Amino acid sequence: MYIVVVGAGKVGFYLAKRLCSGKHTVAIVDKDKLVCEEIAKELEALVVNGDGCQPRILEEAGIEGADVIAAVTGEDEDNLIICQLAKEKFRVRRSVGRINNPDNEHTFSELGVDVPVDATKIISKIIEEEVSFSDFVNLMSFKRGKLSIVRVDLPAESPVIDKEVKDVKLPLDSVLVSILRGEEVIVPKGDTVFKTGDDIIAITTVGNEPQLLNVLIGKL
């Protein structure tokens, strides 16, 4: 795929680097001349020095042939306008826009950014989880953070210990995937019995995480 990345800060640079090694063709745009020179030395990508909010700079980056635009600058208004220009003016199929201020998430969705990525929210959520629950880990989020794979370590005081799976009522939209017991991987069935120290892997919607936690650990 041909991908245009606008903004070569930490996020833009590592994104471009990963995409390049993933056999994609990448163009990267940044306002800062020095940054562009550094990147040109390091990456096999087309590097364009200029303001990515200007249509002619996007043209220089080959936007007309691009499959995806990723606007990852530190300014939300710039990211939004870059995504809009790419879609409306240059007919790029998919636009990914980085949100810096979580308050702007609604605006991004309303104004036509296909995939708004709220880095601040994602990172603070991970940190919040790490800080608050030691026996609950979010392994992965997908569908823009709406669905998660989580791991729960069952403590001795868990209300489900010695209960069978079929007797435990899980919250809506939550599914048990597997139980890790020592070296053993158990695919849970109705008569599987929970034991202290089991690692439960489950898929859940983000909104139901607290309820799932409540059922399995008995606290929030």
Add this chain to the structure above:
Amino acid sequence: MHIIIVGCGRVGSELANLLSQEGNDVVVIDKNAASFERLGRTFNGLTLLGSGFDLRLLKQAGIEKADAFCVVTNGDNTNLVAAQVAKKIFKVPKVIARIYDPQRAHIYSTLGLDIISGTVLFASMLRDKIVESRFSSYLIEAKDLGVIEIEVKGSLSGSTIQDVNMPGEFLVVAIRTLHGVVIPQPETVLQEKDILMAVVQVTSLKKVRERFGLGEK
């Protein structure tokens, strides 16, 4: 009317005062508290500190009952985002944005935003003042039609408006004389030093120049 103005620079503060003096409810938003000093002491509207597309701040500014929303910060992208938020999320009936970059101005006008962009207009006005002897253009960026000013001189004086007009191509709509501005009749006679204001088909500009002997300095 309840009017929200984002950006309290020279234009924003002037506009805020004009509208407020006419009895409108005006709310001015700016990121920088010092900008509000431009409003002067007589301004009796509301000022709010923050971003022009912060949804909470806009609600606080009463955007849900606003009749008009005008965004004139010096950031084109801020203006474009704020204008779209006002139009698409809050459905404000009248939304206007000032945009400096002609390319972005053109693209977003075609997407349905009401945009005022002075850059090309202003540059071409300045160019005409520098280069042209008796001619200056306005609104040439409107693409098909332009408004031009021509100074009456030589053979042109003594002609009537109906001699001068070129149907479908060039139409004099006002004459600035020593005594004021008049709307011409077909039989109005042109005097030396009158300034004609005319609507012109942009494609006919060359023909008009030749016809009236308009040269560059």
